[in-house]
Amino acid sequence: MYHNEISKERKIYLKKERRNKIAVTLCRVFFIVAFIAVWEIGGHLGFIDTFVLSQPSRILGVFADFKENQLLLHIGTTLFETAVGFLLGVVIGCFLAVLLWWSPFLSKVSEPYLVILNSLPKIALGPVIIIWAGAGTRAIIFMALAISMIVTVLEMLNGFNNTDKELIRMLETFKANRLQIFTKIVLPYNIETLFNSLKINIGLSLVGVIAGEFLVSKAGLGYLIVYGGQVFKMDLVMASVLILAAAAAILYEVIVITQKLALKYINHR
Amino acid sequence: MNKILEVSHIKVCYQAVNGEVEAIRDVSFSVSEGEFISIVGPSGCGKSTLLSAVAGVTPVSEGKILLSGREVSEVSDDIAYMLQKDNLLPWRSIRKNVLLGLEIRGMITEENLSYADNLLKAYGLWEFRDKYPSQLSGGMRQRAALIRTLAVRPKVLLLDEAFSALDYQTRLAVTDDVYKILKKEKQTALIVTHDIPESISMSDRVIVLSKRPAVIRNIYTTEFDIPDRSPLLCRDHAAFGEYFNQIWKELDVHVS
Numbered sequence A: 001m002y003h004n005e006i007s008k009e010r011k012i013y014l015k016k017e018r019r020n021k022i023a024v025t026l027c028r029v030f031f032i033v034a035f036i037a038v039w040e041i042g043g044h045l046g047f048i049d050t051f052v053l054s055q056p057s058r059i060l061g062v063f064a065d066f067k068e069n070q071l072l073l074h075i076g077t078t079l080f081e082t083a084v085g086f087l088l089g090v091v092i093g094c095f096l097a098v099l100l101w102w103s104p105f106l107s108k109v110s111e112p113y114l115v116i117l118n119s120l121p122k123i124a125l126g127p128v129i130i131i132w133a134g135a136g137t138r139a140i141i142f143m144a145l146a147i148s149m150i151v152t153v154l155e156m157l158n159g160f161n162n163t164d165k166e167l168i169r170m171l172e173t174f175k176a177n178r179l180q181i182f183t184k185i186v187l188p189y190n191i192e193t194l195f196n197s198l199k200i201n202i203g204l205s206l207v208g209v210i211a212g213e214f215l216v217s218k219a220g221l222g223y224l225i226v227y228g229g230q231v232f233k234m235d236l237v238m239a240s241v242l243i244l245a246a247a248a249a250i251l252y253e254v255i256v257i258t259q260k261l262a263l264k265y266i267n268h269r
Numbered sequence B: 001m002n003k004i005l006e007v008s009h010i011k012v013c014y015q016a017v018n019g020e021v022e023a024i025r026d027v028s029f030s031v032s033e034g035e036f037i038s039i040v041g042p043s044g045c046g047k048s049t050l051l052s053a054v055a056g057v058t059p060v061s062e063g064k065i066l067l068s069g070r071e072v073s074e075v076s077d078d079i080a081y082m083l084q085k086d087n088l089l090p091w092r093s094i095r096k097n098v099l100l101g102l103e104i105r106g107m108i109t110e111e112n113l114s115y116a117d118n119l120l121k122a123y124g125l126w127e128f129r130d131k132y133p134s135q136l137s138g139g140m141r142q143r144a145a146l147i148r149t150l151a152v153r154p155k156v157l158l159l160d161e162a163f164s165a166l167d168y169q170t171r172l173a174v175t176d177d178v179y180k181i182l183k184k185e186k187q188t189a190l191i192v193t194h195d196i197p198e199s200i201s202m203s204d205r206v207i208v209l210s211k212r213p214a215v216i217r218n219i220y221t222t223e224f225d226i227p228d229r230s231p232l233l234c235r236d237h238a239a240f241g242e243y244f245n246q247i248w249k250e251l252d253v254h255v256s
């Protein structure tokens, strides 16, 4: 900055930017408030069928009765299954990615299989997984794992293989072995790749858990949605979906924050 | 003077699926201790291959390379490389970057650590030792990269187009800087470049290679009667243009 004072043009520009931002926020708030209001009032006036579509106040009622509805148990169950599936998916996925990076031969051999497995809709394996893992929590975690693992392998392997070749060559001129190349260059170089894959994975694990809970479960948000649908308790279904949306957003945000902290600590770019 | 490196009648071929590439046909030269040799030649003629053979990375098909009298047969610990760009790791501090070579070669000893620290002190990087590469200027980063290679105390330092990623002005300053540091450390160096002025100003002898498969077309000894010779001073010298014209003709570059 050459001037301490802000020029007139800059003032106008800043004002315009601020106005734009406020307008966007106002519109967002307006839409959600209007949506809820129309839904609520429509229910009272009778032009919205609350039996099929539920109603904001009735959804609130479900939250208020969280003890009776055992909401905490269901939320806890889903979160636990998601966490286990997510962690297993990341650990096993990363391990396989390292293995494939280590051995270009193995990587070449497995390439077509990985591509096919990746494009296969894993939910189709549901019934098979139940037979293999039993109709219980294990099957649900398996489902989450099946959905998130292959993506991790592909994402991480891609990152490993795209590590700056010049950096690797530099290390090789010092006669570095494969382990040194991995720990000194490839791994630190791919911290961001890792976090990007975590972000994709947390969502996918949740998808896997809910799909698993639809098929076999005695608790969890997926169970609650299926159960609510079967006994036509739409309030319960809607409340569960809302909780699910919030859980997904929070889990994602946790990873984003961890990433920021980690990058600040590790990477001084 | 002592001959530190002797390259005699080497031939290098690459094997690929679609055939054999003869990169170097018959190249012989020798380098004395403390001498700077430049290698120029058309692009793709085998300059990098020649360095890589000297380093023991690429095996030779015929002939042999002697380093301090011993034949080079595998990747040699007595050689260090400087590649294009500084290749400093952004997540390591300058000091940790400088120690990388020692770390990789398992040479972290009290003595080597203090040697590296002294280099940092001698060349103005000590106060930046805890800073990260992104916080330093291009010239400083290049210095850090140079110290990283000097820290392993190589008998011969290889520079493969080490300055070609820098912009012109920075390059002039950095080559001057590197030259002075290397001379002061009495480092023997083999410099590959596609920049004729750089080759003349940086080295005691310039080897001109033919296009692939490379043979030596000529070797020029560049003599400037300047007391404390440095690349920038050489560029101002009357003999400079003469050398340039000779090498330019020898390279026989055409747009076709």
Ligand SMILES: Nc1ncnc2c1ncn2[C@@H]1O[C@H](COP(=O)(O)OP(=O)(O)O)[C@@H](O)[C@H]1O
Pocket (backbone or CB within 6 Å): B014, B015, B016, B021, B023, B041, B042, B043, B044, B045, B046, B047, B048, B049, B050, B212
């Ligand atoms: N690993 C390799 N396998 C096959 N051919 C190679 C390999 N490396 C280099 N070459 C070929 O050898 C020739 C010389 O390459 P290089 O030494 O890199 O040239 P320069 O450094 O002079 O530009 C080129 O034609 C190049 O295509």
Ligand SMILES: [Mg+2]
Pocket (backbone or CB within 6 Å): B047, B048, B161
């Ligand atoms: Mg080259």
